[in-house]
Amino acid sequence: MQEAAWAISWVVLGSALGGPARYFVSGLIGRRVGETFPWGTMVVNVTGALMMGALAAAVAVKGLLPAPQTWQFAAVGFLGSYTTVSSFSLQTLTLARDGQFPRAGWNIVLSLVLCLSALAAGYEAAAAALRLAAS
Amino acid sequence: MRPAMKRETAGLYLAVCAGSILGSVLRALASIAAIAWLGDAFPIGTLFVNVLGSFIIGFYATLTAPGSRMMASTRHGQFVMTGICGGFTTFSTFSLETFMLARNGDMPLAALNIAVSVVTWLLAAWIGQALAMRMNRVGGI
Numbered sequence: 001m002q003e004a005a006w007a008i009s010w011v012v013l014g015s016a017l018g019g020p021a022r023y024f025v026s027g028l029i030g031r032r033v034g035e036t037f038p039w040g041t042m043v044v045n046v047t048g049a050l051m052m053g054a055l056a057a058a059v060a061v062k063g064l065l066p067a068p069q070t071w072q073f074a075a076v077g078f079l080g081s082y083t084t085v086s087s088f089s090l091q092t093l094t095l096a097r098d099g100q101f102p103r104a105g106w107n108i109v110l111s112l113v114l115c116l117s118a119l120a121a122g123y124e125a126a127a128a129a130l131r132l133a134a135s
Numbered sequence: 136m137r138p139a140m141k142r143e144t145a146g147l148y149l150a151v152c153a154g155s156i157l158g159s160v161l162r163a164l165a166s167i168a169a170i171a172w173l174g175d176a177f178p179i180g181t182l183f184v185n186v187l188g189s190f191i192i193g194f195y196a197t198l199t200a201p202g203s204r205m206m207a208s209t210r211h212g213q214f215v216m217t218g219i220c221g222g223f224t225t226f227s228t229f230s231l232e233t234f235m236l237a238r239n240g241d242m243p244l245a246a247l248n249i250a251v252s253v254v255t256w257l258l259a260a261w262i263g264q265a266l267a268m269r270m271n272r273v274g275g276i
Contacts, residue, residue, distance in 0.1 A: 019155020045226040052227040081155045083227040086220035089189035089260035119230040
């Protein structure tokens, strides 16, 4: 029970940063390129996936697991709140409701392709770099 | 920036921060519960939070749209949508879990996770909006 409370504290710290970071980044992009397409959400989700990939590789290769609080803070806390599915869903639906079906479709396809690619790329690159550093 | 605007911006960030913490803690608890009850063969915990979060944001956004059932301040909206829903849902965990399924050789399950996830997220958001629209029109359920 105490262990769970300890773990949750790290989630609190990470998410206190992740949400505002998403708000800042997506807001910045929205102001730059306009809001006709949800680029802001896509950028946070793709960059978040990239970071998650690298973090997961660090756990797998270097064995960060002895420090589970790192995972609770960075992955569950920060990246979990930095990325979002709710905004993605709402924005996709809004595009569709406005009759912008191609844009809605592209939002789905691009988000999936770019996020999964970014995660894989982050993972493999970090794993390779860590193995190289260890040798 | 004028002092009044600085205060307002700070207030919005605080709202997002508070909501994000709340949403994330609930997500962490849901994740623990899902693994305890249903195991970790399929990322059901992540699916649950993403579907529920999509429903809530769809419902709230439509319920508080201009001229609708409920009036909400910008700060309230940022607290609930950007904060709670944003913290509760996660694209990064979904991406990692999908990648791990594929990497461990279970391509069909990875593909299934993608298909089921996207369909149920969007369906949940749509249902949330539909429910709110009904409440907006009728003035109740």
